[in-house]
Amino acid sequence: MKRYVLLVFIAAIAASCRPTKKIGVALAKKDTTQVAVPAPTGREDTIAFIRRTLDGVKARHIDFHTFTAKINVDYKDATNKNQNLNVNVRMYKDSAIWISATGFMGIEGMRALITKDSVKILNKLDKVYTARSMSYLQDVTDMPLDLPTMQNLLVGNPIFFDSVSSYAHSSGVLTLQSVGTWFKHLLALGDDDGNIMRSKIDDVDPSSNRTADITYGEYQEKGGVKFATKRQIILSEAKKLSVKMDFRQFAFNEEISFPFSIPKNYKRQ
Numbered sequence: 001m002k003r004y005v006l007l008v009f010i011a012a013i014a015a016s017c018r019p020t021k022k023i024g025v026a027l028a029k030k031d032t033t034q035v036a037v038p039a040p041t042g043r044e045d046t047i048a049f050i051r052r053t054l055d056g057v058k059a060r061h062i063d064f065h066t067f068t069a070k071i072n073v074d075y076k077d078a079t080n081k082n083q084n085l086n087v088n089v090r091m092y093k094d095s096a097i098w099i100s101a102t103g104f105m106g107i108e109g110m111r112a113l114i115t116k117d118s119v120k121i122l123n124k125l126d127k128v129y130t131a132r133s134m135s136y137l138q139d140v141t142d143m144p145l146d147l148p149t150m151q152n153l154l155v156g157n158p159i160f161f162d163s164v165s166s167y168a169h170s171s172g173v174l175t176l177q178s179v180g181t182w183f184k185h186l187l188a189l190g191d192d193d194g195n196i197m198r199s200k201i202d203d204v205d206p207s208s209n210r211t212a213d214i215t216y217g218e219y220q221e222k223g224g225v226k227f228a229t230k231r232q233i234i235l236s237e238a239k240k241l242s243v244k245m246d247f248r249q250f251a252f253n254e255e256i257s258f259p260f261s262i263p264k265n266y267k268r269q
Contacts, residue, residue, distance in 0.1 A: 050164045053174065056194050057187075062155045062225055065253045067091040069154070072246040073101075077239070090256045091151055098258040113260045116147050120260065129266040144182060156216065156228045160201060161185045173197065179204065195219050195226060211236050223252055 068090050075083040086106075090098040099112040111122040119137055121130040137145050152159050160183045161176075168175040172191040177184070181204070188198035199214040212235050216228035229247040234240065 050167060050176075053167070053176065053189075054164060057158065057161075057176075057189070060194055060226065062157055062227070064091075064155065064225075065093055066256050067093075067151075067155055068249075068251050068254060068256060069247050070249040072248055074244040074246075076242040089154060090258060091154065092256065092258075093151065094148060096258055097147065097150060097154070098256075098260065111260060113258060114147065114150065122260070122262065122266070127263070127266050128269055129262050130269045156196065156231075158185070158187055158196065158199065161187055193219075193226075196228065222250070225252060 069088070071087045071089065073083075073085045073087050075085070077083075084103070086102045088100040095115065097112075097114040099110070099114075100108060101110045102108045107125075109123070109125045111124065113120045114134075114137075117134055119130075119132045119134060122128075123130070134146065149159050160180060161178045162180055163178055164176045165179050166177045169191070174189045174191050176187045176189070178187070179185075184202040184204055186198075186200040187196065188200075189195065190197055196216050198216070201212045201214075203210055212233065214234075215232045216230070218230040219226050219228050221227075227247070227250060229250070231245045231247075233243040233245070235243070
């Protein structure tokens with residue numbers, strides 16, 4: 001169970017080796033969205049447009065002190081075997097992520113506490129306690145994963161997206177491409193509201209074979225924050241994995257606690 005739950009929070013930052021293409025056709029073969037690059041009226045107009053768009057993305061960045069959520073998670077592996085979990089998440093910005101997952105008959109199977117430096121997991125079904133450094137997640141994902149990145153992923157902020165190398169604008173969708181040291185990122189925004197519709201992250205390393213495709217929907221506004229309550233993560237490598245996340249409840253900046261005690265009869269790994 002712990003493998004499935006951790007996958008929910010790391011799948012979206014996995015990567016692939018698909019060759020870099022022009023942004024106008026990058027989604028054409030595997031994806032349903034078709035975009036076309038409009039002819040810019042001039043270099044200065046293009047630069048100004050990209051700058052305004054980036055300013056809009058930054059303005060919609062979700063800032064928080066604390067965050068809580070109750071999430072229904074459906075996980076499907078390459079054999080089409082389904083797992084359904086109810087996941088409770090609590091976060092303190094730049095400090096900790098607390099996770100509790102319950103499965104069949106409401107039995108809690110896993111509890112985890114992730115901080116800047118450590119990953120601690122209680123496997124309540126097998127009565128096992130695991131403690132690792134943050135490098136454990138970095139080794140599992142083979143990427144520069146840290147606590148702020150995981151927190152941004154959970155609240156719906158773009159990750160690994162720093163600058164824009166090109167863009168496309170068609171049929172009410174604005175698609176931006178960012179190419180960094182580690183990743184290529186295609187970010188699709190709604191033209192009318194600027195909400196993130198899709199995030200597709202690929203590895204720039206051609207020796208890898210991973211891709212992550214995240215879609216966002218059913219935005220709700222609470223306290224001036226627009227939050228995507230429906231998300232789907234499709235992770236493809238040698239096999240295809242699908243994770244659906246339905247945020248049944250969410251709240252910002254409330255008082256929270258991180259209950260995490262280690263029973264004496266648990267085996268330590």
